Amino acid sequence: MNRIKKLFAEKKDIxxxxxxxxxxxxxxxxTIAEELERCGADLLExxxxxxxxxxxxxxxxxxxxxxxxxxxxxKTLFTQLKELRNRVNIPVLLMGxxxxxxxxxxxxxxxxxxxxxxxxxxxxxxxxxxxxxxYQPVFEQNGLTNIFLVTPQTSEERIRKIDGLTSxxxxxxxxxxxxGKNLQVSESTEAYFSRIADxxxxxxxxxxxxxxxKETFEKACAYANGAIxxxxxxxxxxxxxxxxxxxxxxxxxxEL
Amino acid sequence: xxYFVNEKGYYGDFGGAYIPEMLYPNVEELRQNYLKIIADENxxxxxxxxxxxxxxxPSPLYLAxxxxxxxxxxxxxxxxxxxxTGAHKVNNTIGQILxxxxxxxxxxIAETGAGQHGVATATVCAxxxxxxxxxxxxxxxxxxxxxxxxxxxxxxxxxxxTSGSKTLKDAxxxxxxxxxxxPVDTHYIIGSVVGPHPYPDMVxxxxxxxxxxxxxxxxxxxxxxxxxxxxxxxxGGSNAMGMFYHFIDDEQVKLIAVEAAGKGVDSGFSAATxxxxxxGVLHGSRSILMQTHDGQVVEPHSVxxxxxxxxxxxxxxxxxxxxxxxxxxxxxxxALQAGLLLTQMEGIIPAIESAHALAYLEKMNFTGGENVVVxxxxxxxxxxxxxxxxxxx
Ligand SMILES: Cc1ncc(COP(=O)(O)O)c(C=O)c1O
Numbered sequence: 022m023n024r025i026k027k028l029f030a031e032k033k034d035i036x037x038x039x040x041x042x043x044x045x046x047x048x049x050x051x052t053i054a055e056e057l058e059r060c061g062a063d064l065l066e067x068x069x070x071x072x073x074x075x076x077x078x079x080x081x082x083x084x085x086x087x088x089x090x091x092x093x094x095x096k097t098l099f100t101q102l103k104e105l106r107n108r109v110n111i112p113v114l115l116m117g118x119x120x121x122x123x124x125x126x127x128x129x130x131x132x133x134x135x136x137x138x139x140x141x142x143x144x145x146x147x148x149x150x151x152x153x154x155x156y157q158p159v160f161e162q163n164g165l166t167n168i169f170l171v172t173p174q175t176s177e178e179r180i181r182k183i184d185g186l187t188s189x190x191x192x193x194x195x196x197x198x199x200x201g202k203n204l205q206v207s208e209s210t211e212a213y214f215s216r217i218a219d220x221x222x223x224x225x226x227x228x229x230x231x232x233x234x235k236e237t238f239e240k241a242c243a244y245a246n247g248a249i250x251x252x253x254x255x256x257x258x259x260x261x262x263x264x265x266x267x268x269x270x271x272x273x274x275x276e277l
Numbered sequence: 278x279x280y281f282v283n284e285k286g287y288y289g290d291f292g293g294a295y296i297p298e299m300l301y302p303n304v305e306e307l308r309q310n311y312l313k314i315i316a317d318e319n320x321x322x323x324x325x326x327x328x329x330x331x332x333x334x335p336s337p338l339y340l341a342x343x344x345x346x347x348x349x350x351x352x353x354x355x356x357x358x359x360x361x362t363g364a365h366k367v368n369n370t371i372g373q374i375l376x377x378x379x380x381x382x383x384x385x386i387a388e389t390g391a392g393q394h395g396v397a398t399a400t401v402c403a404x405x406x407x408x409x410x411x412x413x414x415x416x417x418x419x420x421x422x423x424x425x426x427x428x429x430x431x432x433x434x435x436x437x438x439t440s441g442s443k444t445l446k447d448a449x450x451x452x453x454x455x456x457x458x459x460p461v462d463t464h465y466i467i468g469s470v471v472g473p474h475p476y477p478d479m480v481x482x483x484x485x486x487x488x489x490x491x492x493x494x495x496x497x498x499x500x501x502x503x504x505x506x507x508x509x510x511x512x513g514g515s516n517a518m519g520m521f522y523h524f525i526d527d528e529q530v531k532l533i534a535v536e537a538a539g540k541g542v543d544s545g546f547s548a549a550t551x552x553x554x555x556x557g558v559l560h561g562s563r564s565i566l567m568q569t570h571d572g573q574v575v576e577p578h579s580v581x582x583x584x585x586x587x588x589x590x591x592x593x594x595x596x597x598x599x600x601x602x603x604x605x606x607x608x609x610x611x612a613l614q615a616g617l618l619l620t621q622m623e624g625i626i627p628a629i630e631s632a633h634a635l636a637y638l639e640k641m642n643f644t645g646g647e648n649v650v651v652x653x654x655x656x657x658x659x660x661x662x663x664x665x666x667x668x669x670x
Contacts, residue, residue, distance in 0.1 A: 073450050094571035096571070123572060124557060125572070146558070150285075174302040197458065198457060199457050
């Protein structure tokens with residue numbers, strides 16, 4: 022069983038953390054990964070930075086810019102990730118925009134992911150039709166799954182299609198929003214979460230965008246297999262004390 | 278070969294809709310409806326009525342006598358500068374506001390570089406009583422102050438984009454983020470032939486009135502509707518696509534697209550996309566863009582805010598790659614000099630964007646008597662500050 026399937030089979034209230042590779046300092050990528058695992062994170066989403074992250078709010082815009090200024094690029098990231106599986110056991114996804122992947126070459130990218138022991142990807146601006154026709158075979162040859170986003174406006178037909186295309190989980194956005202907003206669970210959000218639950222999808226679900234506290238994490242876990250935290254974690258990183266700041270952040274969610 | 282969009286939203290290798298799921302419902306709604314709405318008789322009637330009585334179309338096709346003498350060719354200027362609001366941009370915003378109304382949208386957002394598209398959007402929002410928010414790079418807000426004031430007077434909210442190079446690309450990012458966060462009731466009026474399908478095709482259709490008229494006017498004036506050359510400047514490429522549209526399938530007409538070379542194509546301060554760029558994805562479509570080896574978008578430079586963009590629309594990328602269009606560039610200095618030349622030879626102060634197209638006339642070798650149509654995409658009022666500084670006026 023692959024790492025992602027195993028995780029969802031064995032655990033609930035899964036805590037996934039997103040952060041940007043190469044931020045605050047170029048070489049923090051694996052230090053953060055290792056410390057997150059030690060502090061009880063279940064899944065990691067390592068972001069590779071892009072100059073024009075349209076789906077992101079100010080925090081991830083800033084971390085992306087700083088990472089690029091630090092010299093992060095996909096080649097550097099894959100060099101860093103050579104050590105990944107010597108240091109980290111939990112599943113890892115790479116998350117980023119499609120243009121850097123295109124320039125690296127889709128085949129090269131997938132092969133490098135497989136060699137590093139990466140389990141899958143989230144590429145928000147890669148359309149489903151393109152994935153199906155051009156990318157899926159290469160992803161699958163390399164043992165990678167692709168994760169798709171779903172919003173309250175996504176049609177049921179489309180959700181079914183997404184469910185058929187992925188073998189990881191379905192990434193539910195609490196609302197249509199850029200990253201870093203506050204999760205607001207209104208009646209209509211609850212209705213949407215229940216609608217998804219009633220669909221009995223083949224894949225588990227995770228809720229993301231706007232999870233920033235124990236309270237919002239627990240709310241999300243009531244409706245899904247777990248939740249994803251991004252901006253709130255990235256904001257909390259202290260360049261002068263990476264491990265300490267990771268621990269302080271994770272203490273909100275896990276007993277250390 | 279087809280130079281127009283196919284049913285999948287592509288022009289050859291370019292186009293598509295590379296957007297996050299959050300934008301999918303809105304873009305899909307547009308895709309399913311735009312052709313139907315545009316073809317509707319009632320829409321066409323309203324569109325053409327507004328173009329005629331509100332915008333002042335048809336815009337004249339003017340044979341510029343002294344310029345023609347200078348270049349030994351018949352230089353016709355398509356006078357988009359005479360449109361209401363002073364540029365071609367309004368052709369598109371009229372079309373899109375009518376479309377947005379038919380989709381039941383209540384709130385309009387837009388990005389702007391030179392401020393011409395922002396003004397044209399704020400104008401149609403005032404006309405129809407819709408809320409309007411315009412994103413504009415902080416740098417552009419400074420260099421296009423008169424247009425910022427116009428937008429505000431028209432009742433629009435102007436929001437500064439403070440990320441990246443603080444110009445058109447960043448304003449576009451912010452507008453996309455706004456649309457993600459306002460998935461219901463908002464329509465995004467993109468100002469050029471860029472963005473995810475169906476935008477490039479939709480904007481080209483609205484701008485195609487430029488070449489539709491020019492072809493007729495040229496036939497009336499010369500007896501032949503097919504010019505030897507048409508020229509236009511390219512930022513994202515909407516005035517150029519409007520100028521090319523009805524000539525694209527007439528392969529005898531040479532299409533020349535003029536990009537902004539900034540301080541020189543190899544100076545590191547340039548916006549000459551086809552020269553400096555590679556294939557990739559920007560703002561929702563696969564096209565040609567200026568980028569690093571790692572796919573990071575490179576910050577462009579041009580004295581002209583409307584051309585200060587690191588990409589071009591996908592249809593332009595296709596015309597470039599197939600060789601149907603010739604893509605060339607002129608520098609800031611060349612454009613400014615051409616602006617002065619037109620002013621002093623014809624009494625027309627052009628937008629610095631449009632002056633790029635004019636500047637290329639200096640580099641062409643006419644054998645004598647060719648018919649050349651140049652799209653004079655806008656007037657230079659907004660650029661007086663730049664002209665004043667440059668020429669010490
Ligand atoms: C007068 C004028 N011409 C040209 C442009 C460039 O845009 P496009 O390439 O879409 O025509 C602008 C953009 O602001 C403009 O104001």
